[in-house]
Amino acid sequence: MxxxxxxxxxxxxxxxxxxxxxxxxxxxxxxxxxxxxxxxxxxxxxxxxxxxxxxxxxxxxxxxxxxxxxxxxxxxxxxxxxxxxxxxxxxxxxxxxxxxxxxxxxxxxxxxxxxxxxxxxxxxxxxxxxxxxxxxxxSYNYQADKMMSYLLDRYKNINNVLLITEINRDEMLKYKEVYSSILKNEHVEYSTFDFLENDSDIEGKLKSFLNERKYQYVFLLSGAIASAKIANIMNNHSTVFIGTENFGSSVSQTFFMRLNDKVINSHFIRNLDFIQPxxxxxxxxxxxxxxxxxxxxxxxxxxxxxxxxxxxxxxxxxxxxxxxxxxxxxxxxxxxxxxxxxxxxxxxxxxxxxxxxxxxxxx
Missing domain, CATH: 3.40.50.2300 (Response regulator)
Structure with missing residues (x-):
């Protein structure tokens, strides 16, 4: 049993x-x-x-x-x-x-x-x-086209341009590729400055590259932290900084939080944002x-x-x-x-x- x-x-x-x-x-x-x-x-x-x-x-x-x-x-x-x-x-x-x-x-x-x-x-x-x-x-082409269309509508003539690119990131190289193509098609002359994310002397090298020269439009093709470092060096309240979705969003304002001087002329494009849902x-x-x-x-x-x-x-x-x-x-x-x-x-x-x-x- x-x-x-x-x-x-x-x-x-x-x-x-x-x-x-x-x-x-x-x-x-x-x-x-x-x-x-x-x-x-x-x-x-x-x-x-x-x-x-x-x-x-x-x-x-x-x-x-x-x-x-x-x-x-x-x-x-x-x-x-x-x-x-x-x-x-x-x-x-x-x-x-x-x-x-x-x-x-x-x-x-x-x-x-x-x-x-x-x-x-x-x-x-x-x-x-x-x-x-x-x-x-x-696509990066689509976003760059929309951004450039906005800039041309707002500022009319775009010149004295600098593209700053964090070249260890594939997406930033893609942005550089498409923006370069658009600027060439618009017959806009531009300069370039490339850097690596882990370069501890980005600021020093950028200052040496600039050598007191002022650019009117600076495309920050880099992450939020590096972009803010660059803006902190170059912001003269006249230069216009153009960014990517890496600047953050209205919920997480990554680039803005790292700016020493909050008075700045800057625009960036995103696919989505809850600021205008x-x-x-x-x-x-x-x-x-x-x-x-x-x-x-x-x-x-x-x-x-x-x-x-x-x-x-x-x-x-x-x-x-x-x-x-x-x-x-x-x-x-x-x-x-x-x-x-x-x-x-x-x-x-x-x-x-x-x-x-x-x-x-x-x-």
């Missing part, structure tokens, strides 16, 4: 354990990765918040596990992290916000079955990437604030759309891979959309100016 009871107990135990194991093994793993989200904790938290918000809304049967793989500035770290995520059976990846990091991951790919959604990385019109790379941002973005912002009691970053909006796409593909097909993503139609909050097997980048943009109170909407 005791033996019979023991057998029943064992059977009952296995009946509980085995389905749990099967369920755990069958979960779809969505992996979040990036460098900025490791270095700036507020970005990392908004990244995670947006992913879990989308999961809460769309993964009612708890099929999905979210796992983070944030990394630091060590060389080749994106390659190591990508391989770790593949070995850990990640079904989809969200992150690699730097183009240089994304390109390193692409080099490691053995195939294009794992979809990778990236936020701030972009490409030029002529760049070709595998079909599993989903980029939300407009449209209906879909406003709705997301309100939901996010209600849940987390703080404003979302733009990174959160890209993450939210990425997760919603992945979960819609999963709920519709039962699997997550590049083909299931491409076969899913989706229109979200960032302006990017999927339709008839094609992923279309966002064409939204906003131009902000920098004034003594911070960032202000221009266009």
């Amino acid at each position: 005791n033996l019979l009871n023991s057998s029943k107990a064992i059977i009952l135990l296995f009946s509980i354990i085995i389905p749990t194991i099967i369920q755990a093994q069958s979960k779809i793993k969505i992996c979040l990765t990036g460098r900025i989200v490791e270095n700036l904790k507020s970005y990392g938290q908004s990244f995670l918040n947006a992913a879990f918000l989308a999961k809460e809304e769309n993964d009612l049967t708890n099929k999905v596990e979210i796992k983070s793989y944030f990394y630091n500035n060590r060389p080749l770290e994106p390659m190591h992290i990508y391989n770790q995520m593949v070995n850990d059976s990640c079904s989809a990846i969200i992150g690699f916000e730097y183009l240089s990091d994304l390109l390193l991951a692409v080099k490691e790919q053995k195939n294009d079955t794992i979809p990778i959604f990236t936020s701030y990385a972009s490409t030029t019109n002529s760049d070709q990437l595998p079909k599993n790379i989903f980029i939300f941002m407009p 449209y209906d879909a973005l406003t709705k997301f912002e309100n939901i996010y604030i209600q849940k987390y009691h703080e404003k979302p970053t733009v990174l959160a909006a890209y993450t939210y759309d990425s997760m919603k796409i992945i979960l819609k593909a999963l709920n519709r097909t039962g699997i997550v891979n590049t083909n299931s993503i491409l076969s899913t139609n989706y229109t979200g909050i960032t302006g990017a959309y999927l339709n008839n097997g094609q992923f279309h980048r966002s064409t939204n943009y906003v131009i902000l100016s920098v004034n003594s109170n911070g960032y202000a909407y221009e266009k």
Whole structure:
């Protein structure tokens, strides 16, 4: 009798354990990765918040596990992290916000079955990437064209131009390429100054290069910290500084916070910003604030759309891979959309100016 009871107990135990194991093994793993989200904790938290918000809304049967793989500035770290995520059976990846990091991951790919959604990385019109790379941002050409159109409308004649480029970053080299092309087409003469991120004497070399010369228009094709250092040297209240999305946003005014002199003439372009949201973005912002009691970053909006796409593909097909993503139609909050097997980048943009109170909407 005791033996019979023991057998029943064992059977009952296995009946509980085995389905749990099967369920755990069958979960779809969505992996979040990036460098900025490791270095700036507020970005990392908004990244995670947006992913879990989308999961809460769309993964009612708890099929999905979210796992983070944030990394630091060590060389080749994106390659190591990508391989770790593949070995850990990640079904989809969200992150690699730097183009240089994304390109390193692409080099490691053995195939294009794992979809990778990236936020701030972009490409030029002529760049070709595998079909599993989903980029939300407009091309660098598109953003540079819109920025130059704004500058020409506002200032009429653009001359005495300097392009300053952080050349260790692929995205900044792309910006330099497209702005150089536009300036040549407009018959505008320009000078260039290149530097490396880890150069401890950027200020000294820039002062030597300038040799007291004043430029009217300075394109800061660099990160927020380096851009602020340069602006602190060159700001004479007359020079106009033109930046990129790396200046930050109205939520996180990275460039502005590092300026010694807040009186400055400066403009920059972004794909999205909550300073002038449209209906879909406003709705997301309100939901996010209600849940987390703080404003979302733009990174959160890209993450939210990425997760919603992945979960819609999963709920519709039962699997997550590049083909299931491409076969899913989706229109979200960032302006990017999927339709008839094609992923279309966002064409939204906003131009902000920098004034003594911070960032202000221009266009």
